[in-house]
Amino acid sequence: MDFLDYMQMSAGQKFAYKFKTFFKTLPSNIGKVFILFGQKVIKLLNAIAKGFANYGRNFVKGDIFTKLSYIIMGAGSIGHKQIVKGILYLVLEVLYFLFMIGFAVPYGLSQFFTLGTVETHNEKDTWGVQTEIQGDNSMHILLISVMAMIVTIAFFVFYLMNIKSAIAAQETIKAGKKPIGIKREILIFLDERFHITLLSLPIALILCFTVLPIIFTVFIAFTNYDRFHQAPQKLFTWVGFKNFADVFYDNPEKSYTFGKILGWTIVWAFFATFTNYIGGMVLALLINKKGIKFKGLWRTLFVITIAVPNFVTLLVMNQLLADQGTLNLTLKDWGLISDSIPFLSDATYARVVVILVNMWIGVPYTMLSTSGILMNIPEDLYESAKIDGASAFQTFMKITLPYMLFVTTPYLISSFVGNINNFNVIYLLTAGEPKSTDYYSGAGKTDLLVTWLYKLTANNKDYNLAAVIGIIIFVICAIASLITYNMSKSAKDEEAFG
Numbered sequence: 001m002d003f004l005d006y007m008q009m010s011a012g013q014k015f016a017y018k019f020k021t022f023f024k025t026l027p028s029n030i031g032k033v034f035i036l037f038g039q040k041v042i043k044l045l046n047a048i049a050k051g052f053a054n055y056g057r058n059f060v061k062g063d064i065f066t067k068l069s070y071i072i073m074g075a076g077s078i079g080h081k082q083i084v085k086g087i088l089y090l091v092l093e094v095l096y097f098l099f100m101i102g103f104a105v106p107y108g109l110s111q112f113f114t115l116g117t118v119e120t121h122n123e124k125d126t127w128g129v130q131t132e133i134q135g136d137n138s139m140h141i142l143l144i145s146v147m148a149m150i151v152t153i154a155f156f157v158f159y160l161m162n163i164k165s166a167i168a169a170q171e172t173i174k175a176g177k178k179p180i181g182i183k184r185e186i187l188i189f190l191d192e193r194f195h196i197t198l199l200s201l202p203i204a205l206i207l208c209f210t211v212l213p214i215i216f217t218v219f220i221a222f223t224n225y226d227r228f229h230q231a232p233q234k235l236f237t238w239v240g241f242k243n244f245a246d247v248f249y250d251n252p253e254k255s256y257t258f259g260k261i262l263g264w265t266i267v268w269a270f271f272a273t274f275t276n277y278i279g280g281m282v283l284a285l286l287i288n289k290k291g292i293k294f295k296g297l298w299r300t301l302f303v304i305t306i307a308v309p310n311f312v313t314l315l316v317m318n319q320l321l322a323d324q325g326t327l328n329l330t331l332k333d334w335g336l337i338s339d340s341i342p343f344l345s346d347a348t349y350a351r352v353v354v355i356l357v358n359m360w361i362g363v364p365y366t367m368l369s370t371s372g373i374l375m376n377i378p379e380d381l382y383e384s385a386k387i388d389g390a391s392a393f394q395t396f397m398k399i400t401l402p403y404m405l406f407v408t409t410p411y412l413i414s415s416f417v418g419n420i421n422n423f424n425v426i427y428l429l430t431a432g433e434p435k436s437t438d439y440y441s442g443a444g445k446t447d448l449l450v451t452w453l454y455k456l457t458a459n460n461k462d463y464n465l466a467a468v469i470g471i472i473i474f475v476i477c478a479i480a481s482l483i484t485y486n487m488s489k490s491a492k493d494e495e496a497f498g
Contacts, residue, residue, distance in 0.1 A: 036482075058167055069166040073159060076166020080173060084182040089162045096155045100148065108144030115141050115223070116235045139231035142223075146216050150207055221467035227460055236464075243468045254465070257440040257452075264351070265448045268426075269419040272358050277412060279359055280366020281404060284374055285396075287367070299371075302364040310361055314428035317357050318344070347445035350430050354446055358425050369411065370404065377403050417477045421450045441465075449473050 059070055065079025074089030100109075111117070116136025169179040180188075189197045221243055229236035246254045287298050305313070320326050321343035328340040344350050377400065385395045405412070426432060432447035432455065441460045443452050449469055456466040 055163075058163065062167060063170055066163070066166040066170050069162055073162045076162065077169060080166065080169035080179050082165070082169055082179050082181070085165065085185060089158070089165075092155070092158055096151070099151065104144060104148035104151070108141050109148055111136065111141045112145040113238075115237050119235050120233050134232065136235060137232040138223075138225070138229075138236045142219055143216060146212060146219065149215070150212055154207070217467045217470055220463055221471055223464055225464045226462045230461065239464075243464050247465070247468050247472070253440045256438065257443050258469075260439070261443060261447055261449055261452050264446070265420060268351075268355070268422075268448060269416050271355050272362070272419040272422065272425075273412065273416045275355060275359050276362035276366050277408075277415070279363040280368075281370050281374075281400070283363060283367045284371045285400070288371060288374060299367075302367060305360060305364050306368075310424055311428055313361060314357070314425060318429050321353060344430050345434050347434055347436075350434060350446050354425060354429055357429060358422075361425070370408070373404060373407050374400070413481050417481060420448070420473065420477055420480075422448065423450050423454065426451050427454070 059067060062069075062076075063079075065076045068079065069076030072090065073093040074086035077083075077086030077089060079086075115138040118135040120133065120135040172179045222238055222240060223236050224239045224242075225231075225236040228234070242250070245251075247258050249255055283302065286292065287295055292298070318325075322328070323340040323342060323345055325343075327343070328337070331337045331341070342349050343353050381399050382395060385399060390398065426446055426448050430444070430446045432444035432451045434446075435442055435444045439447075441452075441456060441462065443455065447455070450473065453466045453469045453473070456462040456469065
């Protein structure tokens with residue numbers, strides 16, 4: 001189809017064409033994501049190979065002190081008259097080996113491949129009294145092992161810095177100059193490299209409180225850590241990809257539940273994102289329209305929903321819409337209904353209700369964020385459209401919506417990803433109910449993947465399955481974000497509305 005044929009289509013035909021094109025190109029776009037990922041991996045491997053080549057080359061070219069620094073950290077700095085710096089590197093190496101030999105290896109890494117062999121059990125002493133004997137704790141073994149891995153990576157970074165420092169000092173001496181002292185080094189980190197000084201603590205905290213839990217969770221997905229293997233009373237061990245196989249095809253109950261909840265999660269994320277987006281945009285257009293009086297009042301009324309905490313609104317809505325809630329009782333008292341309307345107890349009703357309640361909460365946010373953008377659309381575009389005889393709907397479809405989509409595509413992506421993980425609306429309003437006997441582990445018809453994940457951990461203690469779901473959520477969000485953004489005009493044509 002050429003550009004002229006496309007431009008002659010109606011708005012509905014264009015939407016249908018884009019919708020069809022999106023799903024037609026979806027496999028190739030997913031393929032491009034994996035190809036890009038593969039290219040990045042190859043690039044990383046090439047960088048590692050190049051690093052090892054430089055590592056060997058520098059060893060050959062180095063003097064005796066530089067060569068020693070490959071084995072004893074700080075030897076190069078001490079030999080090149082950078083005493084304090086060399087001592088710090090040496091102390092760091094000593095502390096690392098003390099940590100590994102005295103703690104990480106005996107309490108974690110030595111049992112990493114088995115995650116423990118002795119369970120907690122009872123034994124009789126010489127007097128015949130039952131005594132509980134503490135066995136291995138799989139949780140502690142895995143946690144200490146992950147900690148040791150992260151510490152080792154951090155140590156390796158300092159190890160390379162030590163070699164680089166030794167080589168730099170050697171080249172400085174070779175050039176007939178004196179290597180910089182510790183005072184000058186400190187001044188550099190307070191001036192030229194102050195960004196490194198500032199980022200050191202945040203990076204350390206990220207490693208401890210973000211990277212470590214993520215790696216730990218990924219490892220849990222490959223174990224049988226569930227309600228039947230609870231540490232420290234019971235051991236859990238590695239099971240490979242069994243948990244992933246159970247979720248996708250091997251366990252009928254789990255795979256059926258996952259498929260249904262995944263489908264509803266995508267439907268929910270789509271409607272929750274675009275109902276709020278379009279609703280907020282239309283509301284902003286109406287309020288900003290010329291001739292509308294008391295604009296500040298209307299904005300204030302809608303912003304009140306933002307001022308009230310979401311969890312309060314959701315809990316009130318839960319009580320209001322329950323089978324024996326205020327709304328049903330009022331309608332019965334007025335004689336309008338005889339039986340309660342199952343707003344939250346019927347799957348179809350409940351799904352519609354959560355989308356509508358989410359609009360009540362989310363539309364005002366979108367209204368505020370889009371109001372400023374709408375005011376920046378060039379007025380002459382609307383004037384030209386009016387001269388050409390365009391209707392209000394055509395103006396919206398041809399000017400307003402394309403401009404808004406161009407500017408707010410990153411916002412839409414973040415909203416979509418946020419709605420995939422929108423725990424509060426679902427859990428506080430319906431708690432994932434109504435439950436289904438066909439679903440695994442008490443999952444409900446309005447459960448999202450994230451609320452099901454919560455139930456798996458908090459209620460059922462199926463941590464291995466929850467970890468698998470967490471990884472799948474991450475993959476879905478990452479792929480959806482990359483594909484959507486790369487297909488948008490924001491990425492393809494940055495100057496389209498320049």
